[in-house]
Amino acid sequence: MSKRLKQNLAAYGMVIPAFLVVMLTVTYPIISAVIQSFQDEKTGAFTLDNYAYFFTEPAQLKNLLFTLFVVFVTVAIAIVVAYLLALYLRFTKSKIAKTIGTLYLVPRFVPAMCAVYAMITIIRDSGLINRIGLLFGMDIKLGMMYHASGIITMNLWFNIPFAAMMITAGLGAIPDSIIEGARDVGAGKFKTFTSMILPLSIKDVIIAATFVFMTNVGSFTTPYLMGGNSPKMLGIALFDQFNKYLAYNRSAALSVIMFLICSVSAGVYIYTNLKEQDWEKQ
Amino acid sequence: MMSDRKIKLQIKDMTKKYDNGDGVEHINLDVYEGEIVTFLGPSGCGKSTILRTIGGFLDVTSGDITIDGKSIVALPPEKRPTAMVFQSYNLWPHMTIYENLAFGLKLRKVPKKTIDEDIKKMLALVSMSGSEKKYPGQLSGGQQQRIAIARSLLLKPSLLLLDEPFSALDAKIRQQMREELKKIQSDLGITVIFVTHDQEEAMALSHCIVVMNKGKFDQIGTPAEIYDNPQTLHVASFIGEMNFIKQANGTIAVRPEDIVVEKGAGKGDLDATVRTIMLMGHYVSLTVQHGDDVVKCFIDRDISGQLKENDAVSLKIGKHTTFPNT
Numbered sequence: 001m002s003k004r005l006k007q008n009l010a011a012y013g014m015v016i017p018a019f020l021v022v023m024l025t026v027t028y029p030i031i032s033a034v035i036q037s038f039q040d041e042k043t044g045a046f047t048l049d050n051y052a053y054f055f056t057e058p059a060q061l062k063n064l065l066f067t068l069f070v071v072f073v074t075v076a077i078a079i080v081v082a083y084l085l086a087l088y089l090r091f092t093k094s095k096i097a098k099t100i101g102t103l104y105l106v107p108r109f110v111p112a113m114c115a116v117y118a119m120i121t122i123i124r125d126s127g128l129i130n131r132i133g134l135l136f137g138m139d140i141k142l143g144m145m146y147h148a149s150g151i152i153t154m155n156l157w158f159n160i161p162f163a164a165m166m167i168t169a170g171l172g173a174i175p176d177s178i179i180e181g182a183r184d185v186g187a188g189k190f191k192t193f194t195s196m197i198l199p200l201s202i203k204d205v206i207i208a209a210t211f212v213f214m215t216n217v218g219s220f221t222t223p224y225l226m227g228g229n230s231p232k233m234l235g236i237a238l239f240d241q242f243n244k245y246l247a248y249n250r251s252a253a254l255s256v257i258m259f260l261i262c263s264v265s266a267g268v269y270i271y272t273n274l275k276e277q278d279w280e281k282q
Numbered sequence: 283m284m285s286d287r288k289i290k291l292q293i294k295d296m297t298k299k300y301d302n303g304d305g306v307e308h309i310n311l312d313v314y315e316g317e318i319v320t321f322l323g324p325s326g327c328g329k330s331t332i333l334r335t336i337g338g339f340l341d342v343t344s345g346d347i348t349i350d351g352k353s354i355v356a357l358p359p360e361k362r363p364t365a366m367v368f369q370s371y372n373l374w375p376h377m378t379i380y381e382n383l384a385f386g387l388k389l390r391k392v393p394k395k396t397i398d399e400d401i402k403k404m405l406a407l408v409s410m411s412g413s414e415k416k417y418p419g420q421l422s423g424g425q426q427q428r429i430a431i432a433r434s435l436l437l438k439p440s441l442l443l444l445d446e447p448f449s450a451l452d453a454k455i456r457q458q459m460r461e462e463l464k465k466i467q468s469d470l471g472i473t474v475i476f477v478t479h480d481q482e483e484a485m486a487l488s489h490c491i492v493v494m495n496k497g498k499f500d501q502i503g504t505p506a507e508i509y510d511n512p513q514t515l516h517v518a519s520f521i522g523e524m525n526f527i528k529q530a531n532g533t534i535a536v537r538p539e540d541i542v543v544e545k546g547a548g549k550g551d552l553d554a555t556v557r558t559i560m561l562m563g564h565y566v567s568l569t570v571q572h573g574d575d576v577v578k579c580f581i582d583r584d585i586s587g588q589l590k591e592n593d594a595v596s597l598k599i600g601k602h603t604t605f606p607n608t
């Protein structure tokens with residue numbers, strides 16, 4: 001055997017296990033789900049009804065729009081807040097900034113269930129805020145439970161630290177000297193931001209946004225514990241179809257729909273990552 | 283020196299200490315309008331630190347800095363009438379060369395036509411014509427440095443701060459750029475503060491040299507004053523070639539060209555023996571041994587012709603400075 005062949009075999013040998021795992025656990029279920037989604041529940045014949053159901057049934061359509069609404073609001077607020085936080089952490093050199101810089105990731109270490117329950121005890125209509133209000137003679141009912149605002153608030157708790165982490169890494173890669181150069185030729189803080197910092201960090205911001213988007217389209221724990229009966233997040237709708245109604249073909253169709261929604265942002269992610277800006281080409 | 287010259291920049295008892303205790307202390311300096319002043323000193327002596335306090339990128343710990351009589355220490359960099367070429371030449375990587383050069387002009391609302399013309403002229407001046415559409419990442423270090431210089435010059439600042447702006451250039455372009463800088467400086471009548479650790483560059487460029495050592499000023503003077511009358515051992519050793527000859531009553535600092543060599547012992551101030559003879563072109567570099575000290579002398583070729591290694595010679599010490607032994 002030639003040396004080259006040996007090297008190739010060794011290389012394949014190392015890749016094959018991972019390849020098989022991916023094929024078995026990812027590719028196979030996806031293919032089978034796609035096939036199932038086009039099959040009639042009883043006859044197994046080809047049909048588009050499973051898909052049509054989710055776009056024509058008013059309650060289902062509402063779920064879809066509700067999910068998109070919650071996800072877009074979550075992405076928008078999480079990214080804006082995270083960007084501001086990351087800017088603060090990057091450009092402030094105080095003790096407070098340092099402390100925040102160490103602590104802002106702590107929410108990520110709280111198990112999701114604990115965090116959601118903790119939030120519920122604070123915001124529910126008989127929760128901490130209500131009780132503090134009562135001390136001052138006010139009966140504050142936030143009405144955030146079983147409402148989009150509750151889910152969004154919880155999503156922000158999880159996603160702001162995560163997005164801030166990604167954006168902070170990007171901002172950290174911008175050398176001070178670039179900013180000093182801009183200030184030196186007469187750019188104020190705002191101009192420096194729009195001409196230097198934003199273009200140099202926008203890639204990380206978009207990537208963070210796609211991640212936040214994807215993780216929230218299929219979120220389950222939060223809407224399960226905090227969401228209302230209607231409209232529902234798609235994760236819960238899927239759970240219902242699968243576990244309550246045992247409608248496996250519709251479940252498959254809904255899975256594919258969610259997958260497609262996510263793949264839009266996956267597309268944005270891949271495009272952003274692959275696309276070399278002119279100035280990055282050597 | 284004329285006494286009616288206008289002071290452009292004044293640094294008054296300025297101290298800048300970093301958190302770790304490094305920095306510069308009690309800096310006093312007057313820079314006159316239209317001068318090139320050079321900060322010269324070894325790496326880490328605080329040259330960049332002073333320049334950055336003038337540019338506004340470092341806050342001073344105490345003291346004051348004035349430009350045209352007005353204190354600038356409270357102003358942010360963008361409000362100061364200075365332009366700086368940074369040691370790391372920091373062009374903006376996401377902008378083309380044209381955009382890099384135009385950025386500051388656009389902020390000043392210069393009409394586009396003027397911007398285009400100025401940029402064209404300036405690129406020709408730094409021999410970078412035709413690079414408008416390139417990105418900084420596509421240029422060599424020396425080319426980036428020239429663009430950085432062009433970017434600052436375009437703004438016609440009344441005080442130009444240059445932090446080792448020629449460090450990435452090869453000897454020939456360096457020489458050219460020095461001459462260009464001198465010409466631009468006198469044409470525009472701007473005041474320049476120039477940082478270097480290259481004493482030859484300092485000599486060639488400056489009206490006034492500030493020799494620095496460990497966060498302090500050792501000596502301020504014209505190139506001739508610094509060269510002829512170094513006031514400390516550090517200045518003497520840092521500028522030009524210098525022999526240090528230990529004597530009982532002090533150390534004599536004498537330049538190689540200020541020693542007259544004669545064949546045979548006992549005819550001069552010191553006796554020595556020849557170690558090496560090296561032909562440098564129109565003159566000869568001779569090293570001789572005197573006690574423990576090796577002394578370098580520049581001599582004419584007609585004298586060197588009479589000498590060979592291990593010959594006894596006598597040295598006549600001409601212009602020199604004596605420093606007390608430490």
Ligand SMILES: Nc1ncnc2c1ncn2[C@@H]1O[C@H](COP(=O)(O)OP(=O)(O)OP(=O)(O)O)[C@@H](O)[C@H]1O
Pocket residue numbers: 300301302304305323324325326327328329330331332369479
């Ligand atoms: N941001 C900083 N924080 C702490 N110490 C610093 C900082 N910048 C510089 N120093 C220290 O201050 C001293 C002077 O630094 P400076 O950069 O002014 O030197 P320099 O004369 O410009 O040297 P070089 O020729 O290498 O550029 C050095 O001892 C350096 O370690």
Ligand SMILES: [Mg+2]
Pocket residue numbers: 329330331369445
């Ligand atoms: Mg420096």
